[in-house]
Amino acid sequence: MSFVQILAATPWLAYASATVLGLVVGSFLNVVIVRLPRMMHRAWQAQCAELQGQSAPAERFDLARPGSHCPACNQAIAWHHNIPVVSWLALRGKCAYCGAPISWQYPAVELATAALFAACVAVLGVSWAAAAAMAFCAVCLSLAVIDAQTSLLPDDLTLPLLWGGLFVNLWGMFVPLHHAVIGAMAGYGVLWSVYWIFRLLTGKEGMGYGDFKLLAAIGAWLGWQSLPLVMVAASLVGVAVAGALMIAGRVRRDQPLPFGPYLAAAGIVALLAGDLWAKLFAW
Incomplete structure (x- = not known):
């Protein structure tokens, strides 16, 4: 044995x-x-x-x-x-x-x-799926802490994470390959669009390119269907935390806060909770 x-x-x-x-x-x-x-x-x-x-x-x-x-x-x-x-x-x-x-x-x-x-x-x-999920969680955890401390999402982590998601889904480990490819494209494209709309309306940068790549990587692992839940959960928690920090006087209203930790956490929850999380949001 x-x-x-x-x-x-x-x-x-x-x-x-x-x-x-x-x-x-x-x-x-x-x-x-x-x-x-x-x-x-x-x-x-x-x-x-x-x-x-x-x-x-x-x-x-x-x-x-x-x-x-x-x-x-x-x-x-x-x-x-x-x-x-x-x-x-x-x-x-x-x-x-x-x-x-x-x-x-x-x-x-x-x-x-x-x-x-x-x-x-x-x-x-x-299983191999568990081993792959461990790698996903490890990289997401690293990105979350780095972004929280430095407001950086290094390409040395986000890009291998993205390609790793496409690789494991060559065999449909988590989602079919075409769902993973569309997820990577949509993940990058959605935040890229939000970035430019916000910049044109306000003249300010609302997020960094690292956020685009991180959401693209999550889409590559979990497919395009996971992206709305990940975005909603990350945004709600991010707003709640930012509000609590402002009330406590820890940050200013105009102070930019990293979005990567919330995206990474939502991606981990989406991977591990799977259908249960989707049903919770559907309810």
Whole structure:
């Protein structure tokens, strides 16, 4: 009996494996969330320096180098201080060397990824569809946090997500391929149209091109039929959160807020809730 067959026959082991995998992947997602925007900024700086005839920084900075270290004291983090969630709890959220606080984002992302991976197994069983759904959830979670912190939706994540949706639906894993293709086209086109209508009416930019690409990617995974529900849910939650923040005095009325986190969350719910979510909205 193969390991996959053992997991399929033993639900608790499947959930436990998915949870542990989610914790490990979540730890890597934290690296992506922290470093990818910096990598983009450094790439822009290098391009500007090249245009001005200057030399770009030579030191390597990517997802692998430099190794994990404390941003406060620059001390390399030992492996036993880098265990998902456990190390953060053991260290009480502080660096083991200098005592600088470690953001709660790290365990939160790890726990969220673990919960999403377990949910994928609960909904889709031990299957290739569950593995694909895990990848979708991981990328969407990364995009949501990055956009919330920086108002950026990197092409390095949105475009692979879009092509990944078309790839898995070559075999109709979630929707027929023609529904996925139309979903990608419609997802981009709808927000592109909203962007230009808003800009022509107000002279302002209401959203970024990353939002177009993210909705296109969601359409590629879930088909064009999912887009109205995703748009409505993301918009309602976004308006509610923005209103609450304005009432609390956290943001100004004219302050732009990222839309990507709500799109990503709605996409994850649409993938995992499926027909149940559609029936809820229909009611």
